[in-house]
Amino acid sequence: MLLSMSWRNVWRNARRSIITMTALSFGVAGIVGMYSYRELTYGVMVRDITTGLVGHLQVHGKGYQDAPSIGTLVANPLQVEAVLQGALPGAKTERRVIGAGLAGSGDRSAPVMVLGVEPGATALYRMSAGQDFTGQPHEVLIGKDLATELDVGVGGELVLVSQGADGSVANDRYVVSGTFTSSSAELDGTAVALPLAEAQSFFALGEGVHQLVVRLPVDREDVGPEVNALRAALDVKTLEALSWTEMLPQMKASMDTKRRSQGVMDFVIFLIVGLGVFNAMTMAVFERTREFGVLASLGTRPSRILAMVMLEAFWQAGLAFVIGVSLAALGLYGWGTVDLSAMMQGDVMGVRMPTKLELGLDPRALGGAAFTAFFTAFAGAFFPALRAARLRPVEALRHT
Amino acid sequence: MAVVEVENVTRVYEEKGQAPSPALRGVSLLVEKGEFMALAGPSGSGKTTLLNLIGGLDAVTSGEVRIDGRALGKLSRPDLADLRRDRIGFVFQAYNLVPVLTAAENAAYVLELKGVPAGERRAKVKAVFERLGLGAFLDTRPMKMSGGQQQRVAVARAIVSEPAVVLADEPTANLDQATGAALMDLMRELNRERGITFIFSTHDPMVLSRADRVVRLVDGLVVAT
Ligand SMILES: Nc1ncnc2c1ncn2[C@@H]1O[C@H](COP(=O)(O)OP(=O)(O)OP(=O)(O)O)[C@@H](O)[C@H]1O
Numbered sequence: 001m002l003l004s005m006s007w008r009n010v011w012r013n014a015r016r017s018i019i020t021m022t023a024l025s026f027g028v029a030g031i032v033g034m035y036s037y038r039e040l041t042y043g044v045m046v047r048d049i050t051t052g053l054v055g056h057l058q059v060h061g062k063g064y065q066d067a068p069s070i071g072t073l074v075a076n077p078l079q080v081e082a083v084l085q086g087a088l089p090g091a092k093t094e095r096r097v098i099g100a101g102l103a104g105s106g107d108r109s110a111p112v113m114v115l116g117v118e119p120g121a122t123a124l125y126r127m128s129a130g131q132d133f134t135g136q137p138h139e140v141l142i143g144k145d146l147a148t149e150l151d152v153g154v155g156g157e158l159v160l161v162s163q164g165a166d167g168s169v170a171n172d173r174y175v176v177s178g179t180f181t182s183s184s185a186e187l188d189g190t191a192v193a194l195p196l197a198e199a200q201s202f203f204a205l206g207e208g209v210h211q212l213v214v215r216l217p218v219d220r221e222d223v224g225p226e227v228n229a230l231r232a233a234l235d236v237k238t239l240e241a242l243s244w245t246e247m248l249p250q251m252k253a254s255m256d257t258k259r260r261s262q263g264v265m266d267f268v269i270f271l272i273v274g275l276g277v278f279n280a281m282t283m284a285v286f287e288r289t290r291e292f293g294v295l296a297s298l299g300t301r302p303s304r305i306l307a308m309v310m311l312e313a314f315w316q317a318g319l320a321f322v323i324g325v326s327l328a329a330l331g332l333y334g335w336g337t338v339d340l341s342a343m344m345q346g347d348v349m350g351v352r353m354p355t356k357l358e359l360g361l362d363p364r365a366l367g368g369a370a371f372t373a374f375f376t377a378f379a380g381a382f383f384p385a386l387r388a389a390r391l392r393p394v395e396a397l398r399h400t
Numbered sequence: 401m402a403v404v405e406v407e408n409v410t411r412v413y414e415e416k417g418q419a420p421s422p423a424l425r426g427v428s429l430l431v432e433k434g435e436f437m438a439l440a441g442p443s444g445s446g447k448t449t450l451l452n453l454i455g456g457l458d459a460v461t462s463g464e465v466r467i468d469g470r471a472l473g474k475l476s477r478p479d480l481a482d483l484r485r486d487r488i489g490f491v492f493q494a495y496n497l498v499p500v501l502t503a504a505e506n507a508a509y510v511l512e513l514k515g516v517p518a519g520e521r522r523a524k525v526k527a528v529f530e531r532l533g534l535g536a537f538l539d540t541r542p543m544k545m546s547g548g549q550q551q552r553v554a555v556a557r558a559i560v561s562e563p564a565v566v567l568a569d570e571p572t573a574n575l576d577q578a579t580g581a582a583l584m585d586l587m588r589e590l591n592r593e594r595g596i597t598f599i600f601s602t603h604d605p606m607v608l609s610r611a612d613r614v615v616r617l618v619d620g621l622v623v624a625t
């Protein structure tokens with residue numbers, strides 16, 4: 001009876017309840033919609049970062065992150081990989097060499113980033129023309145935009161000049177076997193990729209590599225525990241282990257800032273809606289003062305009257321939650337996919353925006369929105385409900 | 401034993417900026433089980449005030465009210481609510497049915513508070529409605545009923561849980577003579593059949609003539625029993 005009485009009371013002044021629920025619904029829809037959009041975008045960005053260029057974690061020679069130098073190496077990467085497998089079971093590792101150099105083709109030249117990658121093992125690039133490493137000597141892959149800049153195509157010849165780790169001059173001729181695109185506009189415009197062994201000999205590194213990129217069998221943003229586990233297992237006198245958030249601190253910071261500012265906005269939205277609930281419930285309670293007196297005279301305990309008024313607000317919150325989530329779903333699925341890279345050209349803090357983002361409801365948004373809706377209804381209705389419960393029966397009965 | 405004991409009760413209304421006004425100035429009263437008693441007296445003599453005190457809706461300034469020997473002054477708010485639920489029925493001048501509930505739900509409300517199972521509630525309400533000539537109105541909302549019908553639903557609500565005493569403050573004041581007389585006859589019959597104790601207030605000679613006993617209040621004092 002308590003449930004059905006409070007449900008019927010919702011519809012006593014249907015117009016007022018509908019206005020309250022509309023406000024609550026829009027609040028829910030806004031929170032769910034914005035949360036879903038934001039977190040899906042971040043999810044794709046983080047996946048691009050962790051599966052692509054950066055990985056979840058990296059192991060470097062000590063000091064490399066702050067001052068990358070051709071001579072700062074992970075000297076025996078295979079040994080480190082073995083340790084790493086013990087500390088982080090299931091992790092995949094990838095060795096990388098990174099150096100700077102000058103590339104020339106015909107009469108054109110450009111400063112380039114020379115990457116040494118494990119053939120077939122890297123998730124760094126996708127071929128856009130030609131083919132991946134085939135095992136032939138002197139193969140090179142080249143970023144698509146760099147290829148355009150140097151006016152060199154598949155089958156063309158590329159000369160690389162640089163300095164080895166030992167101070168010697170490094171130079172060699174290569175044949176372009178393919179062009180690639182990556183998750184970074186910078187790489188597309190400046191990178192050439194050599195097979196790892198080729199790069200190691202080009203820069204005279206021996207077995208050494210600059211980065212050991214680690215990918216964890218998880219899909220999440222925070223890899224703090226793993227990084228700590230890794231640090232505990234490694235020889236931190238000669239090596240450093242970093243999470244992607246430590247390597248791209250501005251990215252993580254900007255994500256967290258956006259989340260916080262949206263949290264503030266959510267709060268403001270619901271403060272306003274909460275005041276609306278408060279106002280509506282205050283009026284509802286006031287109009288029914290006499291009825292509360294009657295219920296009290298029949299022997300209704302104050303706590304039951306409080307519950308009845310609160311339930312009335314919860315019904316509205318529940319309906320508003322369903323409607324708000326439906327609105328958000330309609331908006332998100334109706335919009336479908338967005339191309340963020342079209343909105344933001346180039347890299348945003350080192351990564352290219354995902355080209356295709358499938359919009360949808362993020363289930364994590366629902367819990368928060370439900371909590372906010374019910375909490376708002378609770379906060380808005382509590383004082384009116386308390387007022388109803390504490391009415392003195394005689395006075396309430398005299399109310400007209 | 402007396403169902404209702406009122407012992408030297410005063411009730412002084414104190415309002416800011418006004419001199420305290422004593423509505424009751426030392427009233428004592430015993431009401432035995434099964435009485436059909438009227439409170440009479442001019443307007444402002446304290447009838448409503450006294451009924452509210454007996455019903456535990458208001459607190460005495462001094463003195464004591466006991467229902468079934470339990471002093472109301474010592475009870476907490478929830479305990480007072482439980483006492484009203486279990487021992488007291490109210491009939492108001494303005495009917496005061498809950499508009500979102502049907503007639504039967506209004507009558508069943510107290511039974512539900514007491515935790516009576518739904519089937520039993522329905523059966524009890526149905527029996528009482530039939531007795532009061534309301535058989536056709538079980539599922540009707542109060543808004544769609546006449547004043548006399550609504551007041552009969554209010555009587556059903558007051559008696560269905562078999563309280564020790566029913567307090568009725570001018571129950572016929574909003575009804576025409578014939579309807580009022582019929583309602584009084586009905587309450588009288590319930591009093592005889594079921595031994596329910598009734599205390600009602602009135603100005604109406606027709607109502608007074610049906611009472612076993614008339615207690616007259618003037619200026620907050622009992623003048624004749
Ligand atoms: N809430 C109140 N605040 C102040 N004074 C009150 C209050 N209720 C009643 N009074 C005063 O107490 C006295 C008794 O009032 P009460 O309502 O009990 O009289 P009554 O006999 O029921 O009158 P009526 O026949 O008009 O219903 C009156 O003088 C009235 O003005």
Ligand SMILES: [Mg+2]
Binds near residue numbers: 448
């Ligand atoms: Mg009165």
